[in-house]
Amino acid sequence: MHRTKVRIVEDALDANDTIARANRADFDRAGVTVVNLMSAPGAGKTALLERVAGDVPGARVGVLEGDVQGSMDAERLAALHVPVTQLNTEPSFGGECHLDANMVRSALDALPLQEIDLLVIENVGNLVCPAEFKVGEDVRVMVSSVTEGEDKPLKYPLMFRTCDLVLVNKIDLLPHLDYDLDRFLYNLDQVNPGAQRLLVSARTGDGIEAWRQWLADLAARTGERALL
C-alpha cells in the first residue's frame, strides 16, 4: 500500500516535470524569464511585488497570481498597471494548495508573453507542496517573514533547499520580536548554503532597491542567454 502510494506520487511528479519543461520551452521562445515566488500565507509576497513590479529597470514585468480562490492580490497588482492574470485552484483544480505545471499551462494563452520580459508566478501561500511542483520557472524566490520564527528552514527544508533567493521580510519588526536573525541565517545555511538572501521590509522600503536590482540583473542575464 505504502509502496503503491509512493509510486503514484513519483509518477505524478514525473508527469508534472514533463509539462514544466514544455512551459519553460514556451517561455524561452517568448524571451520571458520566469520567477516562481513562494512563501507561507501572509509573509508579504504581494506587498514585495507591489513595491517593484511597475519599475524593474530594463524589464517589463507581468504577474500570474495563484490563489485557492478570489482575486484580491491580483486587484492590488492591477492597480499598478502591471498585466496580471488570475489562476484559481478552486474550483477548476480541486482547491489544490499549490500551483502545478498543468495549471500554469492552462493559463499560457491568457498571458501577454509578447508584452513582458519577466513573469512572476505568485504561488499559493504554503511552505510544503509548492516546493514539490516545478511550474516552468527559471528561478525560485521565497519570502520568509521574521515573524515566522528562526526555525522554518529546518521545519520546511525542501522549500528552503530548492530556492535561489530568500527574501527575509518584515525586518522593521525586528526590534519588537524575540527573533535571532543570525540563528535564522545559520539554519538556512544548514539546508541551502548557496541561497542568496536579502533583508527587506515591504512596509518601510528597506532593502527594496536591492530586490528590484536582483530582478533587473536576473532579466538581463536571461536576455543574454537568449542571444547566444
Place this chain on the structure above:
Amino acid sequence: MHRTKVRIVEDALDANDTIARANRADFDRAGVTVVNLMSAPGAGKTALLERVAGDVPGARVGVLEGDVQGSMDAERLAALHVPVTQLNTEPSFGGECHLDANMVRSALDALPLQEIDLLVIENVGNLVCPAEFKVGEDVRVMVSSVTEGEDKPLKYPLMFRTCDLVLVNKIDLLPHLDYDLDRFLYNLDQVNPGAQRLLVSARTGDGIEAWRQWLADLAARTGERALL
C-alpha cells in the same frame, strides 16, 4: 479527466471521514476531548500551547505533534513535562502537508489516553489542506497571527469556516503594524460569524488566561457529556 479527479478526491475524503469517526469513538471511550489545532507556519501554535499545556484546570493535557519532519516543537513541549507524541508525515506518509485520520489512527497506540483528559493535535502549518481532513477531533481551533494580514479569512475560507475558535495571536505587535483588527473580525464574520475569538499574545501573556479557561471549559463540558 476533471470529473474523475473530483471523484477520486471525494472518495478519499469519504474514506478519511470513516476513519475519523473511528478515531473519535476511541477517544470518546477513553474520555479524552480532542482539539485539532491549525494555523499557517509560524503563527504561534506551539508557543500558545507552551503557555497553557502544563496547567489547564481540571484537565490533564497531552499533545500529538504533527510535522512534515523533525521534532523541534515536540521537544519544546516535552520540556514542560506534558506527554507529547511526534507524528511526522515524512517519510511514512509521503511528506503530506496536513494530518489525516489515518495518520492519527497510526499514532493511537502511542498516545497515553488513560493519562490525559484533553488531547491537542497540533497540525502541520498550512491554511489549505488541514481544513479538509477531519482527524477525529471534537473541536477545531485555529491561530491567525496579526502579522499575516486582515484578508486571510477571505483567502482561506474553508479553514476559517470550519473552526470553532480563532486565536488572534501576536497582538503585542499591533502598534507596529498596518493591521486593521476590526477589518479582520469583519472578514471573519463574512465566512464564520459563529466562530469564537480570543485576542492573545503568546509573547506577553495577554489573553492567555482566557485561552486556558476556554480549554478547561471545553474539557469540563465534554466530561459532563460522557457522564450522561
